[in-house]
Amino acid sequence: MSAEHLASLPERRANGSHEGITSVCSAHPLVIEAAFLQGLADGSEVLIEATCNQVNQDGGYTGMTPADFRRFVEEIAARVGFPPERLILGGDHLGPNPWKGLDAEAAFAKADVMIAAFVEAGFTKIHLDASMGCAGEPEALDDETTAARAARLAAIAEDAHRRVGGTAPVYIIGTEVPTPGGALEALDHLQVTSPEAAAGTVEVHRRAFSERGLQAAFDRVIGLVVQPGVEFGDADVVHYAPEKAVGLSQWLKSAPQFVFEAHSTDYQTEAGLAALVRDGFAILKVGPWLTFALREALYGLDAIACELVEGYASHSLKAAMEELLLSEPGNWKKYYHGDETALRVKRHYSYSDRIRYYWPHPTARAAVERLTAALDDVAIPETLISQHLGALYPQVVSGEVKPNVRDLQIAAVRNVLRQYAQAC
Structure with a gap:
């Protein structure tokens, strides 16, 4: 076209x-x-x-x-x-x-x-x-x-x-x-x-x-x-x-x-x-669904790194993003409402996905790079893929998707895009 x-x-x-x-x-x-x-x-x-x-x-x-x-x-x-x-x-x-x-x-x-x-x-x-x-x-x-x-x-x-x-x-x-x-x-x-x-x-x-x-x-x-x-x-x-x-x-x-x-x-x-x-x-x-899927993959990988890499949990991606979101609330504060628990959930998991505005931030980029480095050359067990990235598990066990940080992120986004491709 x-x-x-x-x-x-x-x-x-x-x-x-x-x-x-x-x-x-x-x-x-x-x-x-x-x-x-x-x-x-x-x-x-x-x-x-x-x-x-x-x-x-x-x-x-x-x-x-x-x-x-x-x-x-x-x-x-x-x-x-x-x-x-x-x-x-x-x-x-x-x-x-x-x-x-x-x-x-x-x-x-x-x-x-x-x-x-x-x-x-x-x-x-x-x-x-x-x-x-x-x-x-x-x-x-x-x-x-x-x-x-x-x-x-x-x-x-x-x-x-x-x-x-x-x-x-x-x-x-x-x-x-x-x-x-x-x-x-x-x-x-x-x-x-x-x-x-x-x-x-x-x-x-x-x-x-x-x-x-x-x-x-x-x-x-x-x-x-x-x-x-x-x-x-x-x-x-x-x-x-x-x-x-x-x-x-x-x-x-x-x-x-x-x-x-x-x-x-x-x-x-x-x-x-x-x-x-x-x-x-x-x-x-x-738009937001694509970065929502990307964030899901990143957070799943973050949880896997906490399981596999000694000392990683003390500086996890999710903790870094929470600190960034709280220190620079301009892109979410006037859009999200509720008590502290509700706000914390929305900051990370809202369908509106206003966290997407923060991924280009140097702090977020550094945190993603730490995650990538932590899992570089680490064999991710299929069991942890099943636990933390369940939607991607069938593609990993079939060999369609390699269990590495980059390929898992892209696969998560493509799983959304594939639904659009089928519809169109």
Whole structure:
């Protein structure tokens, strides 16, 4: 699925081909490597997306600009032998979100620079997300304002493409965009997007693009972000119920230009993912589940090292992460609530996986390196794999996965990606 093939997803669906693509939303190098290894195994394309908070002209929380991120991803692809022509790069939630504390004009001045940088760096899948309010505005905006601001961003993207050439970007639009990274509130009021709302979103964007002379760009809008009734929070997952999205899926048959893009599909069952694709949610975004699986593997290895390596337990990975999380609480404190026990559990085990923001930290990297060194050249007994990494035990005993630190981490991530591959 080259970038051009991605653009033809709606046409192929309209012709009866129910296929999809996994959108890997992570900047963790092992997650990206696992995605490429899965793509090699499947013979498929790999779509890697960077969010506006991870990557932007100011560096985001990864410290990378769009051009930096492209080089970072391409270096991993080259190292594992993944064909560059099968790599698709996407920009996720591109809009004012990183600067929404500013007034709208100041925030969009920054967003304009960001979206141009993404297109100039060769990102060909662009999610236009102007759904959130800026300083002094409501948290969620009306459809007309959202569409007008999305069209503004599309105009910037089109200008950037004219400057640099190459493959023209395809766009994703929407006005009912879930919160990046999972829900921040209770999940008892989740509403599936209505067919009428989906149709209204398309028409209001069509008008906004037309008013700016962007009809050709609108023709390259291939996806619509809607709420299919899936979400996750700290400890809960709302699983896909196809019967609740029947009307939405039926509406798609009257809109052959589009497929749906489903956000927050993390932690769905494989059957649920397959049903989403069948029902038109052809772009499945996943991020926290991948680093959640990676953390599970690291903590399992940490427990194994405590068993096998004399003196390791006094400076374990989990203890180092707890100290780091407590000393620098900015990425979790306002999101997690409860007593001290509940907070400790959430810091490490929440589905929201806000611990993922800490893995690039020098302290966390040093702790992972200590773990890796501790188990280097140590034969890990199958019994400890069974005890602490049970999900990987069948692959280890069959010889599919080697019982070493690196391969076990990658296998944990690929076990998630394999479910998406099967669904798609």
